[in-house]
Amino acid sequence: MHDVSERGGDAHPHGATRRGGLGDYQPLLLVAAIVAALLVRSRIAWFDDGEVRLWATLFVSVCIQALPFLVLGVVVSGLIAVFVSPDLVRRVLPRHPALAVPTAGLAGLALPGCECGSVPIAGRLVSSGTPPAAALTFLLAAPAINPVVLVSTAVAFPNDGELVLARFVASFLAAVVVGWWWARRNDHSLLDVDPHDHDHGSGRLARFVDIASRDFVHAGGYLVVGAMAAATLQLVVPRSVLATVADNELLSILMFAGLAVVLSICSEADAFVAAGLPQFSLTSRLVFLVVGPVIDLKLVAMHAGVFGRRFALIFAPVTLTVAVVSAVLVGQVLL
Amino acid sequence: MSRFGRAGMLIFIGVLIGRLVLDGGFGWFVQQHMRIPLAAATVLLLVFGVYELVSSSRDGDEGARVAGPGVGWLLALPLLVLVSVAPTALGAVAADRVDAFVPTERTERFAPLPDTSDPVEMRVIEFLDRAAWDEARSLQDRVIRLEGLVVNDPEIAGGFKLTRFLVSCCAADGIPLQVTLHGTGRPLDDDTWVVADVIWRPPEVPYQETEGIWVIEADAVAISPVVGIPKDPYESPY
Structure with a gap:
């Protein structure tokens, strides 16, 4: 991947200008690629293969499903870049990290969306001066505990009301624990986000559109990587193979954690998938609902893009472990 | 990715997804209730794309400056798959x-x-x-x-x-x-x-x-x- 070198250029968005370079012709190249794709459509027999078309359906459907949430996310991140200053964050968030982290987690209640939208928002919060521990807690909590997700969980499990409570508690707990862990670690050299964009004299509207567009192509590019990985793994590892371990509680918990990572399902809909697997225990399905919104293939790709690859490599296993442990503990108490 | 390239990408996504919303083709990929969120996202992307195209070409040099990471080009992949492989609804x-x-x-x-x-x-x-x-x-x-x-x-x-x-x-x-x-x-x-x-x-x-x-x-x-x-x-x- 080429993010490291690209980010260097990205950090000075108003710098280099290459007059007469490739940049002028990029939209034309895009048109040419689309026309070429239309022309080859009927000429390549491989495109008619059942599995290739199924892969295409899975890949495109993950992208289309994520699109509205990604757009909502970058609109919010554009607004944050324009209206939220480090001063404002200092005034609103409690000073002490032990308090700032759960406060940021509860703020997640207010964002009705799924995980794709919260990644650019968290990135923008960090560049606007929010302590990273608080922004990361928001990143993990928002897609899991917002009202839309909790209502859809209640609809999917009409006879298991305690599961909704367990999901809320376990997800919130996991987000706060990861946030505190990051606050203690306090190693900001790992984070590699866009620097705060100071006002360059252009109007607020221009800046809003610029930032929202930049965050869209940035997070969107990584979303595409994740969607390709999810579509490919679904074809390589059929779900029926995974479903043969239902009898063993430990195996089912591990399987559901793996399933959540591989399937990369939107947090607003994962409850329906879990409800469709009734042969498994409620606790193992709670693991699925707690892990999915905080870490999965497409999220790892997006975290690497927005926060840097080194960060993603450490953040993913810690988050996965904390989410599984939190879900199992809460499941023991509540389910 | 230049500012022109970015504007072009936003417009292309808007046009192709907008077509799926208008002719109902999106129903092969996502649920029916996604029609309105998809339509809203499409309109916003088109507005952003056109705004960027117009304002950057008005400023002359602005259009060619680096305005986004190269990874953004990957957004073209689902569009290319959509028009070349022409995926259909789930089947046998x-x-x-x-x-x-x-x-x-x-x-x-x-x-x-x-x-x-x-x-x-x-x-x-x-x-x-x-x-x-x-x-x-x-x-x-x-x-x-x-x-x-x-x-x-x-x-x-x-x-x-x-x-x-x-x-x-x-x-x-x-x-x-x-x-x-x-x-x-x-x-x-x-x-x-x-x-x-x-x-x-x-x-x-x-x-x-x-x-x-x-x-x-x-x-x-x-x-x-x-x-x-x-x-x-x-x-x-x-």
Whole structure:
């Protein structure tokens, strides 16, 4: 991947200008690629293969499903870049990290969306001066505990009301624990986000559109990587193979954690998938609902893009472990 | 990615997704209720793209400056796949890969079927639910009209699995809903969409006492093929 070198250029968005370079012709190249794709459509027999078309359906459907949430996310991140200053964050968030982290987690209640939208928002919060521990807690909590997700969980499990409570508690707990862990670690050299964009004299509207567009192509590019990985793994590892371990509680918990990572399902809909697997225990399905919104293939790709690859490599296993442990503990108490 | 390139990308996504929203083609990939969020996202992307294109070309040099990471070019991939491979709705290939849906236990009572003349139109998931869990056996001896696609199975002589997908979020989580039909007449190709009038065949042993996948069966009364794939091919659990 080429993010490291690209980010260097990205950090000075108003710098280099290459007059007469490739940049002028990029939209034309895009048109040419689309026309070429239309022309080859009927000429390549491989495109008619059942599995290739199924892969295409899975890949495109993950992208289309994520699109509205990604757009909502970058609109919010554009607004944050324009209206939220480090001063404002200092005034609103409690000073002490032990308090700032759960406060940021509860703020997640207010964002009705799924995980794709919260990644650019968290990135923008960090560049606007929010302590990273608080922004990361928001990143993990928002897609899991917002009202839309909790209502859809209640609809999917009409006879298991305690599961909704367990999901809320376990997800919130996991987000706060990861946030505190990051606050203690306090190693900001790992984070590699866009620097705060100071006002360059252009109007607020221009800046809003610029930032929202930049965050869209940035997070969107990584979303595409994740969607390709999810579509490919679904074809390589059929779900029926995974479903043969239902009898063993430990195996089912591990399987559901793996399933959540591989399937990369939107947090607003994962409850329906879990409800469709009734042969498994409620606790193992709670693991699925707690892990999915905080870490999965497409999220790892997006975290690497927005926060840097080194960060993603450490953040993913810690988050996965904390989410599984939190879900199992809460499941023991509540389910 | 230059500012021009970025503007071009936003407009292309807006145009291609906008077309799917207008002609209903999005229904092969995501649920029907995504129409309005997708339309709103499309409009915003088009507005952003046009705004960027106009304001950057007005400023002369502005258009060629670096305005986004190279990874943004990957956004072209789903668009290229969409126009070249032309993916369709889930069908027989997908149904063979995933275990069929098992109706989850129902404790509340099912509403009685309307007394009007048969056939009664019904979603496939409701047919499976009633077959498995309705103690009043409301399906017994009634002609039910189902719509779905053909999945052939060499083990079913003179029949096929009438299949529809249950999609919770997008097509990537589709689970096949299947009714094994007998006496369907002349063989049909995989993925042919049909309207089928069927009568439920009560199981010899209750489904709940069988190992593995429950085979819910019915006898075909009339099968009429439908041309093409419907715009709303999936059933939702809502």
